[in-house]
Amino acid sequence: MTTPAISTYSPTFHxxxxxxxxxxxxxxxxxxxxCLAEGGQDAYLHAAATGIDTAIDCLNEYxxxxxxxxxxxxxxxx
Numbered sequence: 001m002t003t004p005a006i007s008t009y010s011p012t013f014h015x016x017x018x019x020x021x022x023x024x025x026x027x028x029x030x031x032x033x034x035c036l037a038e039g040g041q042d043a044y045l046h047a048a049a050t051g052i053d054t055a056i057d058c059l060n061e062y063x064x065x066x067x068x069x070x071x072x073x074x075x076x077x078x
Contacts, residue, residue: 015063022059025052 011019032049 018059018063022056022063025056025059029053029056 029049029052032045032052036045036049
């Protein structure tokens with residue numbers, strides 16, 4: 001009897017880094033939303049919260065798509 005091989009998932013450094021970044025953005029978004037709820041109805045705060053929310057959505061979508069991670073490359077700043 002042959003036991004089937006079990007494939008284990010081992011995230012790369014870049015995947016772990018992006019997941020960590022996403023978690024940090026979620027925390028920061030929570031703080032911005034708290035500020036907005038406390039009366040900080042500034043247009044800049046609202047725009048920042050919207051931008052962070054969009055970034056979180058994009059990162060989650062990117063990390064959920066297995067085919068995109070194989071070509072992940074981090075390019076240094078120019």
